[in-house]
Amino acid sequence: MVAAASKCRSCGKPAVIDLPRHNANFCAEHLKQLCRRQLEKAIDDYNMFDPGDRILVAVSGGKDSFAVWDMLIDAGYAADGLYVGLGIGDYSDESTRYVTAFAEERKLRLRTVDLRDEYGYDIPTAARATKRVPCSACGISKRHLFDKAAVDGGYDVVVTGHNLDDEAAVLLGNVLHWDIEYLARQLPVLPAANGFPKKAKPLVRLTERETAAWCLLRGIDYLVEECPIATGNRHLHHKGVLNSIEQESPSTKAAFFLNFIDNMAPLLADQTAAASGDLGRCARCGAPTTGETCAFCRLVDNASAHEPVPVELVLGKRGRR
Numbered sequence: 001m002v003a004a005a006s007k008c009r010s011c012g013k014p015a016v017i018d019l020p021r022h023n024a025n026f027c028a029e030h031l032k033q034l035c036r037r038q039l040e041k042a043i044d045d046y047n048m049f050d051p052g053d054r055i056l057v058a059v060s061g062g063k064d065s066f067a068v069w070d071m072l073i074d075a076g077y078a079a080d081g082l083y084v085g086l087g088i089g090d091y092s093d094e095s096t097r098y099v100t101a102f103a104e105e106r107k108l109r110l111r112t113v114d115l116r117d118e119y120g121y122d123i124p125t126a127a128r129a130t131k132r133v134p135c136s137a138c139g140i141s142k143r144h145l146f147d148k149a150a151v152d153g154g155y156d157v158v159v160t161g162h163n164l165d166d167e168a169a170v171l172l173g174n175v176l177h178w179d180i181e182y183l184a185r186q187l188p189v190l191p192a193a194n195g196f197p198k199k200a201k202p203l204v205r206l207t208e209r210e211t212a213a214w215c216l217l218r219g220i221d222y223l224v225e226e227c228p229i230a231t232g233n234r235h236l237h238h239k240g241v242l243n244s245i246e247q248e249s250p251s252t253k254a255a256f257f258l259n260f261i262d263n264m265a266p267l268l269a270d271q272t273a274a275a276s277g278d279l280g281r282c283a284r285c286g287a288p289t290t291g292e293t294c295a296f297c298r299l300v301d302n303a304s305a306h307e308p309v310p311v312e313l314v315l316g317k318r319g320r321r
């Protein structure tokens with residue numbers, strides 16, 4: 001992680017990590033301090049939430065969602081977890097074990113929704129039934145269930161573990177296509193509107209490497225394995241491109257995303273209002289939608305009527321390796 005003789009920039013003790021974007025090395029204590037400060041800065045700068053707010057954290061078993069949940073509790077916020085069982089074979093079984101253990105060990109409140117038990121389908125089946133990439137059906141399902149759980153449970157905000165690498169990669173994709181509607185909505189916080197709950201991403205100032213280091217230093221056991229059916233996920237390629245730029249020119253990734261938020265996003269503010277518009281209500285479930293029936297209810301109809309599809313049949317290139 002760091003050269004043997006490296007010293008912490010803050011205290012001069014042996015360093016455990018080098019962070020080229022800060023042009024410095026840090027010991028365990030000061031790395032945790034840096035993470036805490038970056039979290040608080042994101043929460044304050046973007047008005048994400050206040051100390052008394054009820055927070056619902058979307059957890060997956062991976063490092064980022066555990067890091068954000070742990071950091072919020074560590075900082076004194078009231079945060080419950082929400083886990084959606086996606087039915088992606090062994091990967092989902094493992095995720096469930098990690099999430100349950102994390103919550104139990106820390107005595108945190110965990111809400112769970114299981115797609116197969118409660119809605120009669122899983123993601124491999126939904127992908128086959130809709131003839132689209134798994135991430136499409138998965139995204140519709142997760143967004144709907146996070147929103148529903150937050151609204152039904154009276155939470156002030158839904159928090160996700162998206163980090164700086166995730167957001168910069170999505171931004172690159174949106175810029176490459178000049179997708180104004182997506183660009184206008186790519187904010188670290190989206191206010192509650194039109195029946196949707198407020199959404200926030202407190203890790204946008206921390207990289208993947210920094211959240212992994214936080215987990216390591218805090219003794220957090222997380223699922224390292226990645227989703228086996230992440231095919232058609234262009235973000236992975238964009239992350240690779242940004243990493244090679246970052247290697248040549250440290251801190252470019254942070255400048256790319258954070259300067260977009262500060263300098264460009266305000267210019268697109270009216271596009272956000274136009275994009276969100278006035279929505280009607282789904283005739284079936286009451287969720288906000290532009291059509292008669294929302295995308296989630298249409299997905300449930302389609303996927304629950306389909307014969308269950310084992311995950312092996314939808315494995316992409318990454319899963320077959």
Ligand code: Q46
Pocket residue numbers: 086123134135136138139227228229230233
């Ligand atoms: S779980 Fe779902 Fe992700 Fe797997 S199918 Fe795609 S969206 S990759 S974060």
Ligand code: ZN
Pocket residue numbers: 008009010011012013026027028029030
């Ligand atoms: Zn130090």
Ligand code: ZN
Pocket residue numbers: 282283284285286287293294295296297298
């Ligand atoms: Zn609906």
